[in-house]
Amino acid sequence: xxxxxxxxxxxxxxxxxxxxxxxxxxxxxxxxxxxxxxxxxxxxxxxxxxxxxxxxxxxxxxxxxxxxxxxxxxxxxxxxxxxxxxxxxxxxxxxxxxxxxxxxxxxxxxxxxxxxxxxxxxxxxxxxxxxxxxxxxxxxxxxxxxxxxxxxxxxxxxxxxxxxxxxxxxxxxxxxxxxxxxxxxxxxxxxxxxxxxxxxxxxxxxxxxxxxxxxxxxxxxxxxxxxxxxxxxxxxxxxxxxxxxxxxxxxxxxxxxxxxxxxxxxxxxxxxxxxxxxxxxxxxxxxxxxxxx
Amino acid sequence: xxxxxxxxxxxxxxxxxxxxxxxxxxxxxxxxxxxxxxxxxxxxxxxxxxxxxxxxxxxxxxxxxxxxxxxxxxxxxxxxxxxxxxxxxxxxxxxxxxxxxxxxxxxxxxxxxxxxxxxxxxxxxxxxxxxxxxxxxxxxxxxxxxxxxxxxxxxxxxxxxxxxxxxxxxxxxxxxxxxxxxxxxxxxxxxxxxxxx
Numbered sequence: 001x002x003x004x005x006x007x008x009x010x011x012x013x014x015x016x017x018x019x020x021x022x023x024x025x026x027x028x029x030x031x032x033x034x035x036x037x038x039x040x041x042x043x044x045x046x047x048x049x050x051x052x053x054x055x056x057x058x059x060x061x062x063x064x065x066x067x068x069x070x071x072x073x074x075x076x077x078x079x080x081x082x083x084x085x086x087x088x089x090x091x092x093x094x095x096x097x098x099x100x101x102x103x104x105x106x107x108x109x110x111x112x113x114x115x116x117x118x119x120x121x122x123x124x125x126x127x128x129x130x131x132x133x134x135x136x137x138x139x140x141x142x143x144x145x146x147x148x149x150x151x152x153x154x155x156x157x158x159x160x161x162x163x164x165x166x167x168x169x170x171x172x173x174x175x176x177x178x179x180x181x182x183x184x185x186x187x188x189x190x191x192x193x194x195x196x197x198x199x200x201x202x203x204x205x206x207x208x209x210x211x212x213x214x215x216x217x218x219x220x221x222x223x224x225x226x227x228x229x230x231x232x233x234x235x236x237x238x239x240x241x242x243x244x245x246x247x248x249x250x251x252x253x254x255x256x257x258x259x260x261x262x263x264x265x266x267x268x269x270x271x272x273x274x275x276x277x278x279x280x281x282x283x284x285x286x287x288x289x290x291x292x293x
Numbered sequence: 294x295x296x297x298x299x300x301x302x303x304x305x306x307x308x309x310x311x312x313x314x315x316x317x318x319x320x321x322x323x324x325x326x327x328x329x330x331x332x333x334x335x336x337x338x339x340x341x342x343x344x345x346x347x348x349x350x351x352x353x354x355x356x357x358x359x360x361x362x363x364x365x366x367x368x369x370x371x372x373x374x375x376x377x378x379x380x381x382x383x384x385x386x387x388x389x390x391x392x393x394x395x396x397x398x399x400x401x402x403x404x405x406x407x408x409x410x411x412x413x414x415x416x417x418x419x420x421x422x423x424x425x426x427x428x429x430x431x432x433x434x435x436x437x438x439x440x441x442x443x444x445x446x447x448x449x450x451x452x453x454x455x456x457x458x459x460x461x462x463x464x465x466x467x468x469x470x471x472x473x474x475x476x477x478x479x480x481x482x483x484x485x486x487x488x489x490x
Contacts, residue, residue: 009426014459038471040424045372046416049394054482061474095318108481109474154373166378192337192373200408204341237450276457
């Protein structure tokens with residue numbers, strides 16, 4: 001098994017905290033991540049909305065780069081990149097005609113992909129490859145008493161329920177419980193955050209964000225934990241607007257699951273980029289950070 | 294020889310749609326839609342759609358696809374795949390939505406003032422250029438085109454993001470070799486996206 005890490009554009013820009021915390025946690029678990037050199041944008045949902053073959057081929061360039069380095073498992077942190085790359089990979093393996101067309105496009109650029117790479121979510125890697133025993137052995141600050149709502153968003157388990165259930169996944173809840181934290185019941189855990197609709201049809205997305213925040217608060221969560229940069233941003237950046245629009249008084253921090261895990265593993269808060277949020281997480285995590293500050 | 298979008302007549306819209314949907318892996322399952330409405334009931338944004346996902350297939354069967362494309366419907370799809378995993382007939386509704394978005398752009402059929410086609414096309418332009426998405430430039434372009442005053446409203450959040458180092462002003466780029474590969478892929482795809490070659 002040979003891994004390579006695909007951060008995705010958002011993690012190099014507005015959601016650096018996810019990238020930094022993924023790398024810090026993996027390193028502390030003795031699996032330092034090696035970034036896939038010269039990776040390109042996966043195409044996101046927008047490419048597929050404009051050009052079909054080009055969208056698949058742009059995704060497949062990353063798979064070709066990974067294969068050329070004998071990578072077997074491409075680890076993806078952003079849920080949207082994960083689904084986009086995984087979809088190109090799976091459709092290419094299932095459909096001979098599409099495979100031929102994508103192969104042609106890659107060939108024009110002197111690239112080739114024979115389908116030997118698996119696309120994996122970082123959460124899947126941590127829970128199923130690194131595993132419970134290794135993770136629990138590194139927990140030095142129990143998050144006991146911290147109530148977390150594990151929010152998976154839509155694209156981590158859909159349309160491909162590769163490592164967990166499409167409707168009601170539990171992988172992240174389990175991982176959090178290994179740190180001592182208490183996952184609360186969160187029925188909307190795979191409901192959509194509105195994604196890019198926040199930019200193009202704000203009211204529709206705001207309604208979704210309101211439901212997600214309210215559901216977490218009503219279930220007693222101190223913090224919402226996520227694994228997708230767009231979910232993180234939508235849930236934290238629009239809380240003021242939700243409060244103004246719906247007459248609520250919500251203020252709940254939105255952290256990456258790797259930040260919560262990192263705190264439990266004794267990684268200093270700044271080593272997890274905690275402190276760059278719009279809704280501060282420090283109050284939720286500081287008391288657990290123990291002597292690591 | 295490829296036909297340019299403006300030369301296309303609406304008469305073949307349904308046929309072109311079907312041809313493209315059949316090319317999606319598993320796309321032929323669209324024939325097995327039983328109009329149960331599971332897709333519409335599962336969709337987190339269907340309440341805001343002029344036509345729900347179920348009605349899209351009904352409209353297509355009735356030869357009214359252009360009405361759907363002119364409405365707000367397809368651009369309300371956030372690609373959450375709830376409909377796709379729940380459809381009892383195994384229809385990949387989200388992939389069909391993507392095809393409808395592409396058709397809308399190709400035929401110039403979308404709701405007046407629809408912002409998503411603009412955003413999507415700009416996104417492609419930037420990734421073509423840099424190999425990666427420049428969030429700052431994309432949003433700046435988007436607001437300048439669709440709602441320049443909106444930038445004023447966004448300013449407080451933008452300033453907070455800049456202060457936290459989360460809104461860089463320079464784009465991240467891949468290597469010149471990588472960008473050349475992207476350019477060649479784009480050039481190759483040409484009109485083949487739409488199956489004309």
